[in-house]
Amino acid sequence: MPHPRFPKIEIQELRDDFIRFELSETDASVANAIRRVMISEVPTLAIDLVSIEINTSVMTDEFLAHRLGMIPLNFDGGLENFRQRFVYSADCDCDENCPNCSVEFSLDVTADNGVLSVTSEALKSSDPYIRPVNFSSEEELNNTQDSGVIIAKLGPGQRLRLSAIAKLGIGKEHAKWSPVAVATYMYDPIITLNQAVLSTYTPEQKAELYKSCPTEVYETDENYEQVRCCAWKVDFILEEAD
Template sequence: MSLPGHEGRPSASIPLHSNRLVCAAEGPRHTNSGGYAGAFLSSSYVDDVFSIDKFCERTSLKFLSVSPERVVFELKGVDAAIPNALRRILISEVPTVAIETVQIWQNTGVVQDEVLAHRLGLIPFIVDPTALNYRQPNQEVTDENALRVSLHVKCTEQSLGPHQTSLPVYAKHIKWEPMSPSQKEAFAANPPRAVHPDILITKLRPGQEIELKAYLEKGVGKTHAKWSPVCTAVYRLEPEIVFKESIQGEDASDLCSLCPMGVFDIEDTTGEAYARYPRNCTTCRACIERFPKEIELRKIKDHFIFSIESTGSVPAPLLFKMAIEILKEKALTFRQIIDLKLVSGN
């Protein structure tokens, strides 16, 4: 509801509150999201109308760094629901391949069978998940829904070095065994293997032995964390540092020295402090505690810095593409449900 005498005029603070989070000394302000149509309708905020053209115009995506292990990009002009959906999909719905079934023939080491199987299941493998089908409940293991690997290590006195007391068993000792000629041909160029060959599985003393076979299956993280393809999938809001008053002289030097992330610097010509690397800000609040009237620390609500770090089973750039495709499928499914409801009248 508009204030008396202000009907039809938007409040001057509404644009700031709608897309800025203020990090005050006592805590964050204006944390709620107002990215939906009608959020400020009662305040006569005329810009508070959804338009698909405006949405497409203000939405942008820019990759900041790309490598097989890690992708960092910035996403602008969207509500927090979009990056949050991407994050959840990356963690729990993008498929990978991991050990699901373990058949232990011999294990005389100190690690119990169930603990050994658990450790094997958590080892990430380099396997294209699109090359396998999901194995349905009670379905037999075949070359179309599984990969077979073996592990056979025996410790003897002769296998130990001069100063060794135990034999380490690493992920590199796991060997792939094709289940059919077609599977052997399909994976000949890029055979299944552990992402990190030096992952320690267990240690054996002389006379101890491990012999087992295991089957890798396709799955998703919401079934078990071993199928989650990411180490981390996180996002943060873009920092914005506003100088309400000029800071010069010794105060400017103090400001530069108190920031642990080196965000601030001093202009050569004017001698005024300014935010040189605002993206380095971790919201430690040291600056606003020292200069509460001069500096205001904000976060842009519709500007996200997103980081995806892969476990190595699937390259990080491909993970992003797969997450986008899953999100599109969800949106299309939701639209079909709405259309069906409209047609049926329910």
């Protein structure tokens, strides 16, 4: 019998901002543990300290600092390099901040003509491998008129100048370090057919049974002589939820 602490994982769908996988040969406690780890235990970079030098917008300094902290940051150097590149501030030997435990960002924008939307693209990073995640996917980039995550809007003549420091952390410490927005799991049903009853069906009745399921959970041959269950499909459930 498979050990519940050594489950099998099969990735069913993987995109830039989404993953769906099947977890098998385990129990719900392991599935929930994985979900909780994804939310609160995976180290990520997030803006932690903000120094606002000039802010003549209608937004308060505290509100701007909160917005900056919630902007996702991306490391383009690969997972292994990320693990070697950064350490937690508490584990670093520096006195305050250094390239091993932090990344500096700067922003200086003035609205010369009309209303100006200040977005995450205006943040300048001290590390070329680290940049704000302006869009969750290429599809979103192509379907939007904005150029990144909006931080504030400046009226004519208003200015915003600040510096920020991003550090390594986990979601358990603060939500800004959580790498996921939503992490959920659901049970896959075990579907069995009563073969004794099914053997009494005519091909027409089997065809009606096959076509009755909107998720196409049944498989059959061309003549509808055999009907059997295939892999459970949840695509329609996810689409309905959206």
